[in-house]
Amino acid sequence: xxxxxxxxxWLNDYTQLKRVSTTNPFTVPIGYFEELDEHIRSSVKLxxxxxxxxxxxxxxxxxxFNNLSDNIKSRVAIEQVLDTENTGLTVPDNYFxxxxxxxxxxxxxxxxxxxxxTGLTVPQNYFDELSSTINARIAIEDxxxxxxxxxxxxxNYFDELSSxIQSRLTIERFTNEDTGLSVPANYFxxxxxxxxxxxxxxxxxxxxxxxxxVPANYFxxxxxxIQSRLVVEQAIEKPADxxxxxxxxxxxxxxxxxxxxxxxxxxSVKRNKGAVIRMLSTxxxxxxxxxCVILTIGAGILFQKQTPQSTHERSFLHQQLADIPVSDIQxxxxxxxxxxxxxxxxxxxxxxxxxxELEAVLDDYTHE
Amino acid sequence: xxxxxxxxxxxxxxxxxxxxxxxxxxxxxxxxxxIYWHIRRMVIDHDDADDxxxxxxxxxxxxxxxxRSDSQLYTWMYxxxxxxxxxxxxxxxQRNNVSIEDEAYNLADxxxxxxxxxxxxxxxxxQNAILTLPEKQxxxxxMKYYDDMKYEEMSDVLGTSVGALKASFHLAVKKIEAIxxxxx
Numbered sequence: 268x269x270x271x272x273x274x275x276x277w278l279n280d281y282t283q284l285k286r287v288s289t290t291n292p293f294t295v296p297i298g299y300f301e302e303l304d305e306h307i308r309s310s311v312k313l314x315x316x317x318x319x320x321x322x323x324x325x326x327x328x329x330x331x332f333n334n335l336s337d338n339i340k341s342r343v344a345i346e347q348v349l350d351t352e353n354t355g356l357t358v359p360d361n362y363f364x365x366x367x368x369x370x371x372x373x374x375x376x377x378x379x380x381x382x383x384x385t386g387l388t389v390p391q392n393y394f395d396e397l398s399s400t401i402n403a404r405i406a407i408e409d410x411x412x413x414x415x416x417x418x419x420x421x422x423n424y425f426d427e428l429s430s431x432i433q434s435r436l437t438i439e440r441f442t443n444e445d446t447g448l449s450v451p452a453n454y455f456x457x458x459x460x461x462x463x464x465x466x467x468x469x470x471x472x473x474x475x476x477x478x479x480x481v482p483a484n485y486f487x488x489x490x491x492x493i494q495s496r497l498v499v500e501q502a503i504e505k506p507a508d509x510x511x512x513x514x515x516x517x518x519x520x521x522x523x524x525x526x527x528x529x530x531x532x533x534x535s536v537k538r539n540k541g542a543v544i545r546m547l548s549t550x551x552x553x554x555x556x557x558x559c560v561i562l563t564i565g566a567g568i569l570f571q572k573q574t575p576q577s578t579h580e581r582s583f584l585h586q587q588l589a590d591i592p593v594s595d596i597q598x599x600x601x602x603x604x605x606x607x608x609x610x611x612x613x614x615x616x617x618x619x620x621x622x623x624e625l626e627a628v629l630d631d632y633t634h635e
Numbered sequence: 636x637x638x639x640x641x642x643x644x645x646x647x648x649x650x651x652x653x654x655x656x657x658x659x660x661x662x663x664x665x666x667x668x669x670i671y672w673h674i675r676r677m678v679i680d681h682d683d684a685d686d687x688x689x690x691x692x693x694x695x696x697x698x699x700x701x702x703r704s705d706s707q708l709y710t711w712m713y714x715x716x717x718x719x720x721x722x723x724x725x726x727x728x729q730r731n732n733v734s735i736e737d738e739a740y741n742l743a744d745x746x747x748x749x750x751x752x753x754x755x756x757x758x759x760x761x762q763n764a765i766l767t768l769p770e771k772q773x774x775x776x777x778m779k780y781y782d783d784m785k786y787e788e789m790s791d792v793l794g795t796s797v798g799a800l801k802a803s804f805h806l807a808v809k810k811i812e813a814i815x816x817x818x819x
Contacts, residue, residue, distance in 0.1 A: 275783065281808055283815035287761045291781070292754020293675050303671065303688070304663040310689040311659070311696045 641665065642708035649699050659696060666709060667692070669782070670716050676777045677720040677770070679742050679762075681751045687723055691716045710791040717774050717792060724770055739766045757815075764814035768807050775800055776807040 278285040406422060641661070648658035670691055675684040694715050702711060728738045743763050746752060754762070765773055774793065778784040786797040793800065 277808070281812040283812050283819060284761070284808065287757045287815070288755065289780070290758075291672065292752055292758040292762065293672070293681075294751045294753050295671075295675075295681060296751065299685075300668055300671075303667050303685075304660065306685075307663055307667065307689050307692045308659070311693050314693045314697075 643704075646699070646702065646704065646708065659699075662695065662699075662708075663692065666712055669709070670712060673713060673716050673777070673782070674720055676765075676781065677717075677773065678723060679745045679766075680749065683723065687716070687719050691719050694719075706791055707788065710788050713778070713792040714794070720774075721770055742766045760815055760818050761811065764811040764818075767814060768810065771795075772803050772807045775803045776811070779804050 275289075410422070645658045645661050645665075648654035648661070651658075667688065671684060671688045674687045674691070675681065678684050678687065691712070695712055702708065724738065728734075731738070731741065733741065743766055746759070746762055746766070752759070752762075765776060768776060771793065775789060778789050778792065779786075784792075786800050789795075789800050790797045795803075
């Protein structure tokens with residue numbers, strides 16, 4: 268292009284383009300350029316702020332990203348638990364609708380059971396007795412109102428009035444009706460005691476009810492057993508009881524012993540301060556000496572004659588009976604003596620025989 | 636050129652922290668409309684142009700401190716604006732997944748529907764013809780046809796040789812003439 272294109276002379280070669288106006292066909296909103304510089308400045312400031320606010324100005328908790336994975340997993344697990352349909356966990360119908368009410372009721376119950384939490388207390392069983400207390404108060408108020416009218420009744424009069432009237436009507440019916448039936452005199456006065464006695468008798472007769480049992484025919488045989496026991500007890504009473512002493516023997520014995528021992532000693536003490544008693548002059552020493560002699564002689568005889576008959580010579584009765592043949596004694600006893608005569612014979616002899624000696628005698632008599 | 640002096644004064648004030656805002660205000664007052672129209676002719680839609688012009692000046696604010704005075708200030712700003720327009724149009728094509736030709740039709744529809752276009756039928760035909768050019772060729776045509784920019788300055792803006800720009804412009808004009816002739 269030979270022409271100076273910088274001076275738009277080049278348009279002369281392009282007739283179609285040259286016919287088009289070179290003015291700017293584009294327009295802008297009214298006042299756009301007046302506000303454009305302000306918009307640009309605002310954008311620049313905004314961009315500066317955006318760039319000056321570095322990501323470092325935001326801080327994170329320590330180890331946030333290290334724990335982030337675990338936190339996300341926990342959150343997922345919680346979401347799964349909350350989503351009951353996925354976990355298969357169910358609650359009763361209307362559970363959540365009633366949950367609020369249930370919690371409120373539970374709080375009320377806990378507060379009632381634990382009054383310390385509210386700081387307010389009531390006496391024990393207060394609410395249990397509250398109803399009756401109110402009724403009593405109402406009755407008192409009614410009574411006080413009645414006093415104002417000048418007329419009074421006993422407490423609970425009107426509460427018991429209905430039952431009293433019905434009881435009275437029943438009694439009146441019984442007393443007025445002529446049934447033709449009569450009871451013995453004082454029947455009703457004794458009726459209570461009779462009933463109690465009958466109950467006691469029934470309880471005794473019905474022993475099974477008490478859980479205690481006796482052998483068959485126990486009570487039938489009881490009377491005979493008691494009588495037999497009495498006979499046996501009388502028969503085996505102590506032999507000492509069969510011996511007697513003179514009247515007032517033991518009273519005199521006590522006085523004699525005291526006079527010979529304690530009282531005599533007091534006298535001797537007054538006479539002699541040495542209080543020496545001569546043993547050879549006492550009666551006890553003499554008896555003891557005689558007994559020792561008899562024992563020595565008896566022991567010698569015993570060791571010389573070791574025969575069963577020798578034991579019969581230890582007493583007077585044995586010595587007397589030893590000379591009589593055994594057959595004669597047996598015949599005599601069979602004809603003239605029973606069990607009771609033996610005891611009487613011994614007692615009449617006024618002999619002091621011990622139980623062992625008596626058994627030995629009887630044993631000898633029964634043996635040939 | 637008087638503008639160069641002024642550009643030198645703007646740049647001087649911008650280097651001082653205290654007069655930086657004042658320098659930027661002078662810059663806006665001098666170049667905001669030129670940058671806007673340069674963008675508007677490329678994207679056609681006013682709102683898109685408004686967004687882009689603000690983006691351009693934000694970049695100017697950020698990078699003006701490092702501006703080397705071996706080139707003119709306004710050609711540097713035109714370069715920024717041109718790059719923003721090409722980036723925007725490329726994103727738009729990728730977003731709509733259309734070819735260059737289809738994007739030309741979309742821009743023509745935008746031009747037809749735009750309420751901020753009061754050109755006559757010939758001007759409308761011319762704009763539709765321009766939209767048929769490739770983007771960089773459109774930049775060359777617009778800068779020469781509307782801004783009456785010299786090839787050296789255009790070379791500074793587009794980083795292309797003056798010869799290549801002349802050839803590109805010649806081809807662009809011939810194509811537009813043919814389109815206008817065909818529609819006549």
